[in-house]
Amino acid sequence: MVLIEDYTYQPKILVIDDEERIRRGCSKILTKENCLVDVAENGEIGLKMIAEKSYDIVLIDLMMPGIGGMEVLAKVREQHPDSVAIVITGFATLEHSIEAMKKGAFDFIPKPFTPDQLRVVVGKALKMTRTLQDIATERSRLKILVNYLTGGVLVTDKRKNIVLYNPALLRMLGHEGDSLDDRPLSALTTDEKLTGIIDGILGLNPGEFKVLSAEIMPHESGEGEFNQLYLRAQAVPFQNRSGEILGSVTIIDDITHLKKLDEMKSAFVSMVSHEIRSPLSTILTQIKVLTDGLAGEVSPKQADILGKVSRKVQGLVELSNELLNLSRIEAGLIVQDKQQVQLMDIIENLVGFMQTKAKEKNISLNLQKGNLPVINADMKSMEEVFSNLITNAITYTPEGGTVNVAGEVKGNFLEIRVSDTGYGIAPDEIPRIFERFYRVQTEKTRDIVGTGLGLPIVKSIVEAHNGTVRVESKEGAGSTFYVRIPLQ
Numbered sequence: 030m031v032l033i034e035d036y037t038y039q040p041k042i043l044v045i046d047d048e049e050r051i052r053r054g055c056s057k058i059l060t061k062e063n064c065l066v067d068v069a070e071n072g073e074i075g076l077k078m079i080a081e082k083s084y085d086i087v088l089i090d091l092m093m094p095g096i097g098g099m100e101v102l103a104k105v106r107e108q109h110p111d112s113v114a115i116v117i118t119g120f121a122t123l124e125h126s127i128e129a130m131k132k133g134a135f136d137f138i139p140k141p142f143t144p145d146q147l148r149v150v151v152g153k154a155l156k157m158t159r160t161l162q163d164i165a166t167e168r169s170r171l172k173i174l175v176n177y178l179t180g181g182v183l184v185t186d187k188r189k190n191i192v193l194y195n196p197a198l199l200r201m202l203g204h205e206g207d208s209l210d211d212r213p214l215s216a217l218t219t220d221e222k223l224t225g226i227i228d229g230i231l232g233l234n235p236g237e238f239k240v241l242s243a244e245i246m247p248h249e250s251g252e253g254e255f256n257q258l259y260l261r262a263q264a265v266p267f268q269n270r271s272g273e274i275l276g277s278v279t280i281i282d283d284i285t286h287l288k289k290l291d292e293m294k295s296a297f298v299s300m301v302s303h304e305i306r307s308p309l310s311t312i313l314t315q316i317k318v319l320t321d322g323l324a325g326e327v328s329p330k331q332a333d334i335l336g337k338v339s340r341k342v343q344g345l346v347e348l349s350n351e352l353l354n355l356s357r358i359e360a361g362l363i364v365q366d367k368q369q370v371q372l373m374d375i376i377e378n379l380v381g382f383m384q385t386k387a388k389e390k391n392i393s394l395n396l397q398k399g400n401l402p403v404i405n406a407d408m409k410s411m412e413e414v415f416s417n418l419i420t421n422a423i424t425y426t427p428e429g430g431t432v433n434v435a436g437e438v439k440g441n442f443l444e445i446r447v448s449d450t451g452y453g454i455a456p457d458e459i460p461r462i463f464e465r466f467y468r469v470q471t472e473k474t475r476d477i478v479g480t481g482l483g484l485p486i487v488k489s490i491v492e493a494h495n496g497t498v499r500v501e502s503k504e505g506a507g508s509t510f511y512v513r514i515p516l517q
């Protein structure tokens with residue numbers, strides 16, 4: 030029998046027994062098994078040796094003169110909880126053995142015992158110490174890792190008691206009180222968004238996996254805007270092997286600097302767009318004075334050049350309008366005036382308005398209006414959404430194509446589809462077209478002018494209505510944009 034498979038590991042064992050024969054026997058058998066064995070002939074010496082050196086296993090004879098085995102056992106358990114104690118008992122002392130087990134002995138060996146019996150009991154104990162040591166190592170590794178993370182970490186069990194957290198978390202949530210070990214989550218935070226995502230995770234079905242996230246602002250009403258912290262929390266479940274949810278793990282990041290930068294950027298963009306709009310309008314007026322011949326006769330060549338200049342300036346005006354729009358939406362200024370609207374009426378007006386543009390390209394623009402419920406939305410921004418989508422559909426469809434707009438109730442959502450038979454979008458471009466300023470450059474669309482801001486505006490508005498927008502497309506066959514707005 031091999032007690033330990035890992036030969037680099039030499040377990041330290043102490044045998045405390047007043048019988049020389051037993052001490053010698055144990056020592057011989059276990060030394061052969063690659064153990065480092067010390068012996069003590071009574072409890073006093075044994076305890077002294079334990080105080081000086083740590084042992085993986087201590088074998089204790091229960092019947093000894095002087096300090097009894099039971100007392101030695103109690104001291105070992107108290108002072109060296111990581112050592113495993115095994116008691117050696119005489120024939121008639123089964124009750125003692127049971128009592129010893131109750132006091133924390135790992136196992137017992139009745140006297141007299143064979144070498145194999147000793148090996149079996151010590152072997153079992155060693156397996157146990159290895160497992161305990163592995164768990165302890167893993168724990169301390171985890172603790173160091175978690176403590177040095179700059180992000181906050183919060184682990185709760187199923188009943189929402191805190192089982193692990195780190196200093197970064199305490200700092201972010203401003204907790205300065207007592208230890209939170211095994212305390213309820215409410216001892217740390219009452220933030221509804223944070224507790225909401227943790228509740229959501231703990232309420233998942235067995236085997237279900239989800240990441241729930243929330244932006245939170247701790248001490249919101251407190252120290253004024255300058256000190257405001259913005260945090261992003263992401264919670265996930267942890268499960269046992271059969272998928273049962275055992276608790277939640279939440280990671281919290283400080284996103285204050287990103288928020289501040291974004292706010293600065295929006296303010297800057299808004300200021301610049303505002304500032305360039307009026308000089309651009311002046312330029313346009315001046316060009317019109319020239320083209321109208323109010324400043325003298327204009328030759329056809331000059332008129333042509335002025336026309337081009339005018340179109341470019343018009344493009345710049347549009348760009349500044351869209352930038353201004355986007356920064357207003359992001360600042361939450363546009364989608365404020367929500368009311369009950371019949372979205373299909375708005376879209377019907379738009380479609381009517383855009384027929385001229387469609388006819389210019391010989392495109393058939395159709396609306397399937399249906400009888401749909403009203404939704405709670407901001408009318409102006411809804412116009413903006415569908416004006417962008419329908420304009421795009423017409424713009425990115427070659428002459429003679431078709432653009433269809435239709436609405437339908439899908440579950441708790443009103444879904445509007447804008448589909449075209451146009452150039453379509455390559456699969457790898459699809460995730461990017463909702464990014465600001467992103468424009469797909471292909472042979473066919475190269476000459477089409479645009480800002481790359483239409484779809485980001487659509488997305489921001491739809492999301493401000495708690496809705497979603499997505500696209501399905503096939504190159505050369507056409508695209509369908511799906512907008513979903515919650516019914517109530």
Ligand code: ADP
Nearest residue numbers: 421422425453462468469479480481482483484
């Ligand atoms: P813009 O149209 O000003 O370029 P958008 O943000 O509205 O900006 O659109 C981004 C890009 O997505 C466009 O440049 C175009 O390549 C692509 N796109 C948008 N709508 C369609 C469509 N219906 N069919 C094909 N491509 C489209």
